[in-house]
Amino acid sequence: MDASAATTSGTGEGSGGGWASILIMIVYIIGFAALIYFILIRPQRKKTKEEQKMRDSVQVGDEIITIGGLYGRIVSKKDDDSFIMESGADKNKIRIAKWSIQTNLTLHDE
Numbered sequence: 001m002d003a004s005a006a007t008t009s010g011t012g013e014g015s016g017g018g019w020a021s022i023l024i025m026i027v028y029i030i031g032f033a034a035l036i037y038f039i040l041i042r043p044q045r046k047k048t049k050e051e052q053k054m055r056d057s058v059q060v061g062d063e064i065i066t067i068g069g070l071y072g073r074i075v076s077k078k079d080d081d082s083f084i085m086e087s088g089a090d091k092n093k094i095r096i097a098k099w100s101i102q103t104n105l106t107l108h109d110e
Contacts, residue, residue, distance in 0.1 A: 055101050058083070062106040066096055 058064065062074045072087035081098040
């Protein structure tokens with residue numbers, strides 16, 4: 001009879017431990033989500049914002065590199081967020097989209 005009394009009294013105490021383990025699991029999940037945010041998402045947003053700022057600051061006469069690897073100089077700017085780029089020794093003119101600019105090689109005073 002003592003064994004059955006011990007098991008019935010033990011079940012009441014064991015249920016309190018279940019809530020603690022659930023709470024610890026929730027804390028781990030929130031901590032993991034915060035870690036993912038600060039390691040992956042936040043730096044990517046910062047990089048995207050810097051790239052957009054660089055693309056917005058491109059001016060006529062700047063030397064650029066496109067995402068396709070073309071080197072050239074901006075000759076004119078179109079209204080629809082595109083540029084005319086002059087490339088190569090024979091001065092070929094290519095129309096490129098604003099989003100295709102990877103690097104601006106010209107330094108500007110800000």
